[in-house]
Amino acid sequence: MLASLPEAIDAKSLNAWVEFVLKLQTTGEDARLILNFTEALMAQDVGDTVADAIAVEGNLYHSQWQDLRTRFEALSLNQSDQQWQLLLSDPRLEGIGFYLNELRKVARSKMPVELESLALELSVNGYHAWDQLYNKMAGELRADFEQDGKVSSLSMGQLATKMASPDRSIRQQAFEKMTQAWRTREDLAAMMLNSLGGFRLSLYGRRNWDSVIREPLVMCRMEEKTLDTMWKVVALETKRFQPYIDAKKKLLGIDKFRWYDEFAPCGSADRLYNFDEAGQFIIDNARTFSSDMADFFKMALEKRWVEAEDRPGKRAGAFCTRMGAFRETRVFMTYAGSYENLLTLAHELGHAYHGWVLKDKPHFAGIYPMNLAETASIFIETLVNDAALERTSDPQEKLMLLDQKLQRAYGMFTNLHCRYIFDRAFYDERANGAVSKDRLNELMVKAQKQAFGSLLDESGYHPLFWCSKLHFFISEIPLYNFPYTFGFLFAGGVYDRARKEGAEFADRYTALLAEAGSMTTEELAHKYLDVDLTQEDFWADAVNRALADVDEFVKMVNPSS
Ligand SMILES: [Zn+2]
Known part of the structure; x- marks a missing residue:
């Protein structure tokens, strides 16, 4: 051809x-x-x-x-x-x-x-084979876990869900068993990470690319200054989570906040939503902002574009995918009725709506970068979550909803930031030769100290995080961490605009999504939000918004003060 x-x-x-x-x-x-x-x-x-x-x-x-x-x-x-x-x-x-x-x-x-x-x-x-090898190794890794007098062999994914248990001894055991399991693979993981990083640096060297950040920035169509400004503001404001963490400690009855306490649940929601109810709740609330979006959700559900049946033999997780020239989207998930499932449904329908908005665009104009990929999904997820917050009169449910929001923001500010700091430090040292596993552990703890500050107790670090997190081994996308924090804060900025301007912003919102594949990130933000992403103002607002629920959460935990 x-x-x-x-x-x-x-x-x-x-x-x-x-x-x-x-x-x-x-x-x-x-x-x-x-x-x-x-x-x-x-x-x-x-x-x-x-x-x-x-x-x-x-x-x-x-x-x-x-x-x-x-x-x-x-x-x-x-x-x-x-x-x-x-x-x-x-x-x-x-x-x-x-x-x-x-x-x-x-x-x-x-x-x-x-x-x-x-x-x-x-x-x-070569390159991608290290990624596949890592996934195979991580997938096969098992650890014995004891609960209610019974010992069972669990995968790392199963241990991760145990780390969200309300019982601290279960969370702690899951963390320790996971760490022990990864200790047995530490040498191999260090070899894989060094090989992957070495391949990348050789290629960049041959292309005369001076920094490891160049490729992910090109992929995200954004400037380094935007990224630096975002992290600068985040790093400065992370300590404002302290009252939230202190309140959470009180609620959980613990005096030291450790790595495995991050996902400990607060409050509760006994209520289950059947699938039709959840769909209707999402449609009704979407309609308060955009009837176009609500009509799309209705159509996608009626046409059964969502595969949500709870049955064996399905993969875990959820995603939305586009069907090429058919210009339709399909959502995959397993719906079991929890509130979390409802939010996942909203999230994936948000992705589907983004695909729908692009249906009349040529394929090359519809390829948006990963830092903007979560805009539509986080938008509707936040809208639905806020609607649920407004509706509830049950204090336990309210506490749970607030905690979900804050937990997510906390992770974006700390966990994702430590991954970024570690990656940069690793590549700096890798440029001068292989980095030993002991040094990798050191770099990881250093990154956690910097990113979490006093939020995480000295006894609560996770030195082997570089082993256990698959994102460090994804060959297709280098430094796959900052796009999450960016996407979260950016989507928050868009959502905030919608809250302020209401339905009048709906057409601009759709146009923003439609052009997400046709310009740089900075241009998109300038055109539709009238903001300069290289300046601190936008990020300061975004950070304030992400922290807005801290006071209310603290007040609910300490009603007298
Ligand atoms: Zn998503």
Whole structure:
């Protein structure tokens, strides 16, 4: 398909170039569709070997497509700005100029095409293989856990759920068993992390990329100054969680707040919601802001785009996926009736709405970066949660709802920040050679001291967090931590605007979502929120909003004071 493309763009070859770009777009969307569709099939039946086999084929198509894109990038560099402009001015490519310009700009900072193509091919069995190996190792790791006089062998995922137990001895045991299990794999994990990091740094070195932060920033379409400003404000204000942590300590009857106390539940909600009730609650509350969003939720539920049945053989977790040229979305989850499930349903429907808003856009204009990917989901989740807060008269339920909000914010400010600090420190040292497991533990504790400050007790650190958190081993996305905190604070800013301006903001909100794949993050924020993300004001507001419930939570725990 590339061989027949004339080398230079001119009036005569323009049509062939436009057609090539359009074909690149449709084949890219189709390759994605195969992967998304097979993933959905495997999620709803983990034993679906046919889908598994098709996914392998799909992966092959996708890597062939990536190679084609790389070769197209090289061709784009051979064109003068004028020739390139001629291509972009063709009306058939309307809406995807940003994507094409970005592709050409990034290509300029890469190695020559043959080397990039080689690196891409070698990364399948090198780079990404470390990621897969880690996942296999983590998935097979087990620990004996004792509860009610019975010993059972639990996976790391099962131990993690025990860490949300109201009983501290269970949380503590889960944490200790998890740590013991990871101690037996510490050497291997250190080797994997060093190899993965080493591969990354070699590649960046060959491309003359000076910092490990460059690639994730390109992926997020954002400036370093935005990131630095965000962390600066977060670091400064994290200590304001202290009254919340103190109140939580009082409520839990503990004097030292440790790593395994973070997810200890406060308050309670006995109430269960059946699926139809939950859907209706989400629709009704969405309607207070946007009838377009509410109508979409109604349609998605009526058309059964949500696979939520509680039955064996399904994968854990929840996700929303887009169905390529069909321009529909599908949500996967397991709905068992808890309030948490209701929020998950709202969250995933939010993603689905974002996909819906993009349905008339060309595929290349609909690819939004990961730091904006949670905007629509967190938006509706927050809206629904606030509605539930307003409605409840049960103090225990109210306490639980407030704690859920604060717990999430606390994690974004501390847990995610410590991952970022650790990653930066690790890559600084990795540049000079392999980093020993003991040093990795040291770096992790140092990062936790810095990120948590006095919120976490000296006896409560988690030195092996770098082993147990899979995000450190994701090869596709380096430094996959700051996009969470960014997304959380950004979505909060959007939500705040909606609270202030009400339904009048609904059209702008939809337009913001629709253009999330067509400009940089800073441009999007400027255009639709009229804010400058490189300045502290936006982040200071966002942080205040995230901390807004601390007072009320503290008051509920200490009613007399
Ligand atoms: Zn999400």
